[in-house]
Each structure stands twice: as C-alpha cells, then as structure tokens.
Amino acid sequence: MAENNPTLRRRRLGGRLRELRKQAGLTVEQAAEVLLCTPSKISRMENAQRGASQRDVRDLCAAYGISDEDLIDQLMTLAREIRKPGLKHEHGDLGNDALYTYMELEAGASSITEFQTACFPGLLQTEDYARALIRGLLPRMADDVLERRVAARMARQPAVLERPKPPRYWAFIDEAVLHRRVGGTEIMRAQLEHALVIAEKRHVTLQVVPFDKGAYMGAGSPFVYLEMEEGVGSHVVYIEILVRNEYLERSDDLDVHREAIDQIRATALDPRASLECIAQMMRTYMN
Structure with missing residues (x-):
C-alpha cells in the first residue's frame, strides 16, 4: 500500500519545496511572483493540498538557485509520480x-x-x-x-x-x-x-x-x-x-x-x- 501512495509523495515534495524556498530566503509571495501565480498556489503545494507539476518544480528550482541536477531530478520524479493512480x-x-x-x-x-x-x-x-x-x-x-x-x-x-x-x-x-x-x-x-x-x-x-x-x-x-x-x-x-x-x-x-x-x-x-x-x-x- 505504501508504494501506491500519491499522498505521501505529495507531502514529501511539498515539504522539500518549502525547505528550499526558505533556504533561498524567499517568501511565499516572492515565489508566487516568479511562477506568475497566486501565493495560495504556492502554499497549497507546500502543504500538500495540491500536487506540484514538473513545470512548477523546474521553475521553482530555478528561482531558488538550485543547480544540483540529482536533487532536481529527484523532485521532478516525485512530481511525475504524484500523477500515478492511487488507492x-x-x-x-x-x-x-x-x-x-x-x-x-x-x-x-x-x-x-x-x-x-x-x-x-x-x-x-x-x-x-x-x-x-x-x-x-x-x-x-x-x-x-x-x-x-x-x-x-x-x-x-x-x-x-x-x-x-x-x-x-x-x-x-x-x-x-x-x-x-x-x-x-x-x-x-x-x-x-x-x-x-x-x-x-x-x-x-x-x-x-x-x-x-x-x-x-x-x-x-x-x-x-x-x-x-x-x-x-x-x-x-x-x-x-x-x-x-x-x-x-x-x-x-x-x-x-x-x-x-x-x-x-x-x-x-x-x-x-x-x-x-x-x-x-x-x-x-x-x-
């Protein structure tokens, strides 16, 4: 059951994106400006109330100055797997x-x-x-x-x-x-x-x-x-x-x-x- 679990993948991704935003010294509002979206969208992604798309992850990584390709790949994989069928x-x-x-x-x-x-x-x-x-x-x-x-x-x-x-x-x-x-x-x-x-x-x-x-x-x-x-x-x-x-x-x-x-x-x-x-x-x- 744990393998078929979009909720946990969404929570892992949201928590990681929150950590990276804070490490970059950006507020939710500043991150929203980068994505040209509302602050509520950023909050909902970080709180796992909605999934982040691969495009969202790519743009946020760029905004947060993430250059580690392995980390980016891990986050992109999580975003992709969120879309898989769940329970x-x-x-x-x-x-x-x-x-x-x-x-x-x-x-x-x-x-x-x-x-x-x-x-x-x-x-x-x-x-x-x-x-x-x-x-x-x-x-x-x-x-x-x-x-x-x-x-x-x-x-x-x-x-x-x-x-x-x-x-x-x-x-x-x-x-x-x-x-x-x-x-x-x-x-x-x-x-x-x-x-x-x-x-x-x-x-x-x-x-x-x-x-x-x-x-x-x-x-x-x-x-x-x-x-x-x-x-x-x-x-x-x-x-x-x-x-x-x-x-x-x-x-x-x-x-x-x-x-x-x-x-x-x-x-x-x-x-x-x-x-x-x-x-x-x-x-x-x-x-």
Missing part, C-alpha cells in the same frame, strides 16, 4: 474520497494513536464486525460499495500492522465499545477475541477507559493521531464525523490532542488490566 484505482469507489487520503497517511505513519468511544478501531476489526458497523452507520450505502469498503478495511490491517517496519500502534477504547453489540452476540464475541489476539503484537497496545472513571478529556471526541515518518510533513490528527472528515496539522491542534492522549492514557486501565477486562466481557457473550 482509488486499487480499491474502487468507497463512497468517500477522504478515506483514500487517510489510508495513504496511515501507510506512512511511524506511530498511530487512536481513541474510539463507540466502536473498535478499524485496524482491530473483524470482517463481520466491520460489515455490520458500516451498514449500521450508513444504512443507505449500496451493497457493492459496502463490500469494497469492508475489503479495503481488511487490507489495511496486514498492510499497516504486519509490514516489515510496522508503526507503533496505541489504541484506546471507551468501555462503551465493549457493550455495544454491533452485529449481534456471535460477531461481538469473535470481535473481542480478535482484538485480544492483535493486542499481543509487540508494537500494539490496547487500553480500555472504564465507566467508573466518569468524565475525562477527549470523551465524546474520537480521533486518530498520526506521527508521520521523516520527510513526509508534520504530524496529523484525523477526525471523522457523520458529514465530513477533518485533518488537523496546526501546532495548537496537535498540542491539544497530545494532551488528550496523555490524559486518556492516565485514565485508562493499564494494558494488562485492559486485556483482562476485554476477556471478561468476551465470556459474557459466550453465555
């Missing part, structure tokens, strides 16, 4: 274009911290649980789109958690997740068992926030904090709600979510006690 071509229509961006960011993360209050995280879900969950959340979704989305979710798990250098994955779930019978008793029992198996991986930690802790920072606001690999831009907070998906990268937003992670970690049961809690809940679904 939409691989997985088909998933009903939400924001999902492709998220999967590509996830594939480039060195560490993933996820907090969920209503359901198990996607990287921990069984196929049956995922199907029942998506159908419950989006009852009007066409069957073929549903099945493609389930297949994409199942493909994410080995692509992220079983790759040669997997990210550090830390999942926090509110105890409510264990009680919400998504898909019925048998599906929930299998889901809980599956989560226990995944949690045994050395790079995975799963913690439960119990009901008796009351209110805590982050309660009611699920999110994913992605620490990106070096060279692919800033860290990202991903928030998914019913009507839209948001990607937060401002330092203030990242600081708040890091604080929330610290608070949630301190509030949750320790990893061993969390697994015991899940195992105990699984036994109730067996009766």
Whole structure:
C-alpha cells in the first residue's frame, strides 16, 4: 500500500519545496511572483493540498538557485509520480474520497494513536464486525460499495500492522465499545477475541477507559493521531464525523490532542488490566 501512495509523495515534495524556498530566503509571495501565480498556489503545494507539476518544480528550482541536477531530478520524479493512480484505482469507489487520503497517511505513519468511544478501531476489526458497523452507520450505502469498503478495511490491517517496519500502534477504547453489540452476540464475541489476539503484537497496545472513571478529556471526541515518518510533513490528527472528515496539522491542534492522549492514557486501565477486562466481557457473550 505504501508504494501506491500519491499522498505521501505529495507531502514529501511539498515539504522539500518549502525547505528550499526558505533556504533561498524567499517568501511565499516572492515565489508566487516568479511562477506568475497566486501565493495560495504556492502554499497549497507546500502543504500538500495540491500536487506540484514538473513545470512548477523546474521553475521553482530555478528561482531558488538550485543547480544540483540529482536533487532536481529527484523532485521532478516525485512530481511525475504524484500523477500515478492511487488507492482509488486499487480499491474502487468507497463512497468517500477522504478515506483514500487517510489510508495513504496511515501507510506512512511511524506511530498511530487512536481513541474510539463507540466502536473498535478499524485496524482491530473483524470482517463481520466491520460489515455490520458500516451498514449500521450508513444504512443507505449500496451493497457493492459496502463490500469494497469492508475489503479495503481488511487490507489495511496486514498492510499497516504486519509490514516489515510496522508503526507503533496505541489504541484506546471507551468501555462503551465493549457493550455495544454491533452485529449481534456471535460477531461481538469473535470481535473481542480478535482484538485480544492483535493486542499481543509487540508494537500494539490496547487500553480500555472504564465507566467508573466518569468524565475525562477527549470523551465524546474520537480521533486518530498520526506521527508521520521523516520527510513526509508534520504530524496529523484525523477526525471523522457523520458529514465530513477533518485533518488537523496546526501546532495548537496537535498540542491539544497530545494532551488528550496523555490524559486518556492516565485514565485508562493499564494494558494488562485492559486485556483482562476485554476477556471478561468476551465470556459474557459466550453465555
């Protein structure tokens, strides 16, 4: 999945162009004058909100006084590869274009911290649980789109958690997740068992926030904090709600979510006690 990743290539190129502009001592406005474009175009290229064309790269390198042919060739190659088909071509229509961006960011993360209050995280879900969950959340979704989305979710798990250098994955779930019978008793029992198996991986930690802790920072606001690999831009907070998906990268937003992670970690049961809690809940679904 990481090889088929225009989002990461766009972020690498944008970050490199920002560095080169700053090294040249130019402002965004001055770079825009060289390209005869608006400053917003330069900002959007540097922030990976749009791709830079090979012509853009060539003109910016000239403006920044770049004479290293190897560097120019690397940047031109990135610009060319951004145009290659991404995960939409691989997985088909998933009903939400924001999902492709998220999967590509996830594939480039060195560490993933996820907090969920209503359901198990996607990287921990069984196929049956995922199907029942998506159908419950989006009852009007066409069957073929549903099945493609389930297949994409199942493909994410080995692509992220079983790759040669997997990210550090830390999942926090509110105890409510264990009680919400998504898909019925048998599906929930299998889901809980599956989560226990995944949690045994050395790079995975799963913690439960119990009901008796009351209110805590982050309660009611699920999110994913992605620490990106070096060279692919800033860290990202991903928030998914019913009507839209948001990607937060401002330092203030990242600081708040890091604080929330610290608070949630301190509030949750320790990893061993969390697994015991899940195992105990699984036994109730067996009766």
